[in-house]
């Protein structure tokens with residue numbers, strides 16, 4: 407009988423050096439054979455590799471967990487689903503079923519929400535560029551428009567005149583909440599008094615009615631106190647506007663920005679240790695409301711979280727198509743998916759799981775994508791046992807921003823499937839082929855090459 | 862080959878270079894290849910011998926030996 411085989415490995419013993427991958431000892435490895443009970447192998451057999459897999463169960467669980475954290479503490483809570491985070495119809499539909507409004511930031515996103523059947527009154531329309539034609543439609547349909555700048559006030563007034571009605575609006579505010587960098591390019595600044603100038607301007611025009619305040623302080627905010635400050639300042643602003651201008655501020659929209667359980671590059675602690683819980687955020691925010699709101703006043707608290715809801719519901723299955731040895735001795739693997747699909751690889755260090763347990767000690771390695779581009783790196787330093795060609799690597803969490811910011815570049819985009827709560831698997835976006843890439847192209851007659859060949 | 866010859870290799874897979882003070886650990890197949898290299902065998906011979914003794918096909922064995930040798934080079938052991 408032959409002896410069992412294990413790929414040969416040699417590892418240098420480093421003494422006195424802190425291991426940068428401290429939690430990845432020589433034999434530690436993560437194996438994932440299924441997603442919500444559906445085997446990785448079956449998924450790839452049926453839908454190919456690479457493959458995005460979304461979990462309906464995880465999506466709903468995340469939504470409910472977040473919603474309950476707020477609804478259990480405050481009587482008037484409304485979520486808006488941040489379309490830009492993931493606007494695949496199936497994802498939006500699940501979240502609308504859960505009760506979310508649509509939070510959109512462009513003409514395209516507005517049209518997407520409407521096509522999905524969301525009425526104007528359930529659309530929150532944000533963003534620095536809202537073309538007049540869509541502003542007009544949104545105003546006519548009763549969408550909740552949050553104004554970004556003075557020019558938009560003028561645009562909306564023109565729309566109001568045209569429609570012959572007053573338009574109910576919110577304004578976006580930016581402020582100092584102790585967070586760096588401060589997102590000061592959207593909306594009107596609080597500390598300089600620009601917000602009050604905007605309200606004055608709105609009142610002088612007489613065509614718009616201010617009913618809400620909106621703010622989004624940034625993304626992946628790891629400090630619950632920043633939200634407490636934001637909330638307190640918005641409440642104070644609400645009362646000051648109500649007192650000086652007589653408007654009734656009915657909603658306070660504190661934006662999104664809660665982190666997902668993902669790991670930012672450069673942080674070595676796992677997210678479970680580093681990140682505050684959803685309850686801590688909810689506690690700080692609602693406490694700030696109760697500390698500053700007048701008794702009996704409960705304006706609607708609107709939240710627009712994206713990544714905190716969808717990131718962990720997404721996985722990307724990839725296949726190791728080749729391996730090589732780099733001149734510095736590290737092992738490199740080439741996967742069939744790269745930064746064309748995982749845009750968030752630029753700032754996240756994902757969890758990487760293998761579809762099978764492999765023998766051998768871990769060695770440090772790099773995982774590259776298939777693009778013929780130097781920047782195409784999925785993980786620039788991880789620790790894995792020697793991988794066989796054909797091994798599947800599962801990257802997560804990848805549900806946020808990848809299926810909206812992915813690039814059609816060099817490769818086709820793969821299928822996206824959703825594992826449903828009942829255990830079935832649905833294709834929610836088909837794999838592309840050449841017709842998707844070329845459908846909008848026109849090749850001028852003079853340049854048709856096959857006519858030359860035919861001569 | 863010189864630095865290979867001066868290596869102290871024990872049966873548990875601990876490798877020590879007295880000249881530089883560096884040390885490494887190897888697994889069983891790594892140890893197997895190291896010893897044959899030290900005896901002066903070439904890569905192809907080692908791969909064939911390994912495929913005969915271990916539960917591995919020749920093609921994989923050849924690839925793995927080449928990869929291991931490159932790793933040794935990166936440690937300047939070859």
Ligand SMILES: Cc1ncc(COP(=O)(O)O)c(C=O)c1O
Nearest residue numbers: 488622625662663710711712713
């Ligand atoms: C206005 C607004 N709301 C909500 C979001 C969602 O952010 P996140 O995914 O960080 O929760 C964004 C993202 O940039 C945004 O610009």
